[in-house]
Amino acid sequence: MNRFCRGAAGLWISAVIGCSTELESQKPQVTSQPEQPSEVMFSDHWTPVDVTVLGPVVVEPPAVREGRRARRLSVDQLRRSIPSLLGEEWTARVGREDQNAFDVLSGSLGEADYLAVTAENREPSPLFAKFMDDMAGQVCSRAVQADALRSVDQRLVIPYSDDVNRNLRFLRLKLHGIYVPESSLEGLDELRALFDEIQGVSDVESAWVGVCVAMLTAPEMMAY
Secondary structure (H helix, E strand, C coil), rough: CCCHHHHHHHHHHHHHHHHHHHHHCCCCCCCCCCCCCCCCCCCCCCCCCCCCCCCCCCCCCCCCCCCCCCEEEEHHHHHHHHHHCCCCCCEEEEEEEEEEEEHCCCCCCCCCCCCCCCCCCCCCCCCHHHHHHHHHHHHHHHHHHHHHHHHHHHCCCCCCCHHHHHHHHHHHHHHHCCCCCCCEEEEECCHHHHHHHHHHHHHHHHHHHHHHHHHHCCCHEEEE
């Protein structure tokens, strides 16, 4: 009896397994396909696109920062500073006597007389530049000639006549307020070239006059 039951049970299990295998084999085979990207999520950026012209775009210009404009020295500042720096006045012959040229030409130089003109003109102009060239030529010539008659410790333009670069540093500091260390030639190259050029065709005194004129009429001296 037991053997019969065991045999029947074995047949039943085999039948069930066989049916299950047959059912599995009869299921349709599904092959997974990769998902295609959506055209909405991914667009071909190489696809030509029609460009619509909307017209010019108005862009606000950047704000311009306005600083203080450079102004030249006033006539009164020049009148007082030139004799202090070089020991000489700029003079002009009026009749039979010499007068201070800053006084004689004050109106042409832009100084107010508070009668016809109540505001001083401090704008650079070709006329002002011409007068300053005349002033520098006269004053520098007199100052260099006067230095030749002074002792070394009393000279105002050429206290270091035996060392050109040292004297240029002295003038750069005195006239322009710019200190040049002994180890540097910054700002002195052009002045040294001017000195050598004039000395090559004239003499040392003329070379120092030329350097003095160039420095006295430079923006570092005339403007602030």
